[in-house]
Amino acid sequence: xxxxxxxxxxxxxxxxxxxxxxxxxxxxxxxxxxxxxxxxxxxxxxxxxxxxxxxxxxxxxxxxxxxxxxxxxxxxxxxxxxxxxxxxxxxxxxxxxxxxxxxxxxxxxxxxxxxxxxxxxxxxxxxxxxxxxxxxxxxxxxxxxxxxxxxxxxxxxxxxxxxxxxxxxxxxxxxxxxxxxxxxxxxxxxxxxxxxxxxxxxxxxxxxxxxxxxxxxxxxxxxxxxxxxxxxxxxxxxxxxxxxxxxxxxxxxxxxxxxxxxxxxxxxxxxxxxxxxxxxxxxxxxxxxxxxxxxxxxxxxxxxxxxxxxxxxxxxxxxxxxxxxxxxxxxxxxxxxxxxxxxxxxxxxxxxxxxxxxxxxxxxxxxxxxxxxxxxxxxxxxxxxxxxxxxxxxxxxxxxxxxxxxxxxxxxxxxxxxxxxxxxxxxxxxxxxxxxxxxxxxxxxxxxxxxxxxxxxx
Amino acid sequence: xxxxxxxxxxxxxxxxxxxxxxxxxxxxxxxxxxxxxxxxxxxxxxxxxxxxxxxxxxxxxxxxxxxxxxxxxxxxxxxxxxxxxxxxxxxxxxxxxxxxxxxxxxxxxxxxxxxxxxxxxxxxxxxxxxxxxxxxxxxxxxxxxxxxxxxxxxxxxxxxxxxxxxxxxxxxxxxxxxxxxxxxxxxxxxxxxxxxxxxxxxxxxxxxxxxxxxxx
Numbered sequence: 123x124x125x126x127x128x129x130x131x132x133x134x135x136x137x138x139x140x141x142x143x144x145x146x147x148x149x150x151x152x153x154x155x156x157x158x159x160x161x162x163x164x165x166x167x168x169x170x171x172x173x174x175x176x177x178x179x180x181x182x183x184x185x186x187x188x189x190x191x192x193x194x195x196x197x198x199x200x201x202x203x204x205x206x207x208x209x210x211x212x213x214x215x216x217x218x219x220x221x222x223x224x225x226x227x228x229x230x231x232x233x234x235x236x237x238x239x240x241x242x243x244x245x246x247x248x249x250x251x252x253x254x255x256x257x258x259x260x261x262x263x264x265x266x267x268x269x270x271x272x273x274x275x276x277x278x279x280x281x282x283x284x285x286x287x288x289x290x291x292x293x294x295x296x297x298x299x300x301x302x303x304x305x306x307x308x309x310x311x312x313x314x315x316x317x318x319x320x321x322x323x324x325x326x327x328x329x330x331x332x333x334x335x336x337x338x339x340x341x342x343x344x345x346x347x348x349x350x351x352x353x354x355x356x357x358x359x360x361x362x363x364x365x366x367x368x369x370x371x372x373x374x375x376x377x378x379x380x381x382x383x384x385x386x387x388x389x390x391x392x393x394x395x396x397x398x399x400x401x402x403x404x405x406x407x408x409x410x411x412x413x414x415x416x417x418x419x420x421x422x423x424x425x426x427x428x429x430x431x432x433x434x435x436x437x438x439x440x441x442x443x444x445x446x447x448x449x450x451x452x453x454x455x456x457x458x459x460x461x462x463x464x465x466x467x468x469x470x471x472x473x474x475x476x477x478x479x480x481x482x483x484x485x486x487x488x489x490x491x492x493x494x495x496x497x498x499x500x501x502x503x504x505x506x507x508x509x510x511x512x513x514x515x516x517x518x519x520x521x522x523x524x525x526x527x528x529x530x531x532x533x534x535x536x537x538x539x540x541x542x543x544x545x546x547x548x549x550x551x552x553x554x555x556x557x558x559x560x561x562x563x564x565x566x567x568x569x570x571x572x573x574x575x576x577x578x579x580x
Numbered sequence: 581x582x583x584x585x586x587x588x589x590x591x592x593x594x595x596x597x598x599x600x601x602x603x604x605x606x607x608x609x610x611x612x613x614x615x616x617x618x619x620x621x622x623x624x625x626x627x628x629x630x631x632x633x634x635x636x637x638x639x640x641x642x643x644x645x646x647x648x649x650x651x652x653x654x655x656x657x658x659x660x661x662x663x664x665x666x667x668x669x670x671x672x673x674x675x676x677x678x679x680x681x682x683x684x685x686x687x688x689x690x691x692x693x694x695x696x697x698x699x700x701x702x703x704x705x706x707x708x709x710x711x712x713x714x715x716x717x718x719x720x721x722x723x724x725x726x727x728x729x730x731x732x733x734x735x736x737x738x739x740x741x742x743x744x745x746x747x748x749x750x751x752x753x754x755x756x757x758x759x760x761x762x763x764x765x766x767x768x769x770x771x772x773x774x775x776x777x778x779x780x781x782x783x784x785x786x787x788x789x790x791x792x793x794x795x796x
């Protein structure tokens with residue numbers, strides 16, 4: 123999988139539905155080969171995951187997938203991806219998560235056989251290593267439970283395997299709360315890549331010899347945390363925008379070692395992954411308002427290959443249960459994209475409308491502009507290591523944001539402007555050598571929350 | 581004579597070094613530590629909370645101020661203890677069992693400390709029993725519960741039940757918060773209060789502390 127240079131050289135070719143390296147999975151489902159498909163994620167209402175409630179939980183999942191498959195057939199979707207993101211107790215106790223996986227997989231297969239539904243199941247276990255501070259990244263019961271889950275997942279019916287890995291999150295969290303760019307770059311550019319190489323070795327080994335596709339990883343615990351905090355006015359949006367772009371190199375590690383996509387829906391940095399690794403991407407925007415709010419509702423859709431809802435609870439709405447409602451909204455968006463996609467000119471027009479409707483209003487949207495993505499991706503590709511890529515990504519994002527603001531193409535509130543200057547200074551002060559960054563950061567981190575040896579550092 | 585306005589500004593701008601130096605100077609001048617706390621330091625942190633609530637400050641600025649406050653409190657607390665003065669209250673805070681999210685909890689903990697409370701941070705994935713132990717053994721009169729997931733909200737109810745079962749519910753106040761939490765949910769599980777933001781949590785803790793039975 124090429125990651126050392128952009129696979130999409132020209133803006134004209136950067137379109138929804140088309141990826142350089144399409145993926146085939148599940149029941150003859152092609153992703154990124156010209157058609158955009160919905161990806162639906164669904165979850166339970168508030169309920170304790172325990173043996174007493176287990177029969178009810180099984181039934182809830184069974185009802186949800188049955189309804190979703192039936193409606194997908196009625197809507198004649200060209201294909202569909204279902205995502206089952208386990209709840210933490212279902213990874214800690216792999217038998218639970220695998221049992222639900224089997225229920226979902228069997229239902230999807232039944233609808234394929236009876237109605238020809240082209241579908242696949244993406245399984246995303248939790249990275250439970252984050253359960254303890256300081257986290258043990260390569261040993262202990264959480265690691266062992268997760269590894270067991272990963273290795274059994276293909277046999278339970280997972281067509282795609284993904285994860286939201288958390289290596290470095292224990293340091294990033296503190297960095298985010300203090301808007302400490304150096305610390306977040308240390309987490310994203312030094313710790314996360316080291317952890318991902320190790321973790322993804324395990325995921326690839328679980329998929330080896332099976333039909334399960336190792337799909338992708340996401341910086342959800344990093345960039346989405348920043349995005350949600352910014353949305354609640356807790357962090358500057360310019361900072362969240364920089365963190366979004368700075369998270370790209372850590373995601374790329376998964377594709378460098380063998381993940382094939384589609385990227386996870388909550389990886390809003392997806393366009394960069396599509397540009398650099400050539401993988402199809404799943405994205406979520408306004409359709410994910412059921413899970414969290416954002417300022418990238420339209421622009422997130424601009425170059426997607428799967429269009430997702432992030433997650434929706436099984437609550438009853440006037441028309442149907444919320445997951446089915448969510449599917450319907452996604453399916454109609456996909457219909458529109460696929461009609462526009464019949465002509466490259468129309469596809470570009472729709473893409474550009476999605477982009478222009480958001481990009482001037484928020485720096486987090488601006489850094490997702492396809493033209494900006496291609497410029498910054500070219501810069502990232504020129505750097506040889508994840509750390510230097512991360513540093514370059516942060517600096518380039520700040521430069522793009524500053525320039526757009528100065529030229530009147532991006533609105534930034536007064537109270538955020540002082541942060542642009544501060545962040546630019548911090549980005550310029552990042553050292554040239556990774557060893558120097560490590561030497562600076564280790565004394566500034568607490569051993570109560572972070573153990574360097576878990577990342578091969580000491 | 582130490583310039584109280586400078587000390588107030590040091591907290592407001594998060595200048596920990598100046599906050600500590602000015603506090604030290606004031607104490608050398610025999611300023612009553614309780615009076616310094618009540619009339620200068622806590623009002624400064626209240627203003628920080630107001631700036632945050634009105635979207636003028638972001639969390640990093642709030643935390644920097646909280647750290648400046650802490651550096652001043654480190655000098656004041658031993659003197660208050662000598663005089664037998666109690667902190668504003670003792671709060672045991674944690675993210676409930678099954679939930680690993682700690683950013684909101686950490687923020688509330690920092691603001692409570694800045695507000696003059698003694699905070700026992702129990703961490704994440706905290707069992708109901710651990711909250712009971714904190715109330716019994718560490719003298720926490722307020723239990724602050726955080727949850728981000730809808731699926732872990734029921735754990736809050738279990739904490740309330742555990743406090744009842746341990747026979748200490750009457751002397752302990754329970755406050756809850758987190759993205760999916762509402763006042764209605766607080767009422768439903770019998771919690772004593774709910775806040776949707778960190779500075780609101782400090783105000784809530786103050787009002788709850790005032791209601792804690794004297795015997796506690």
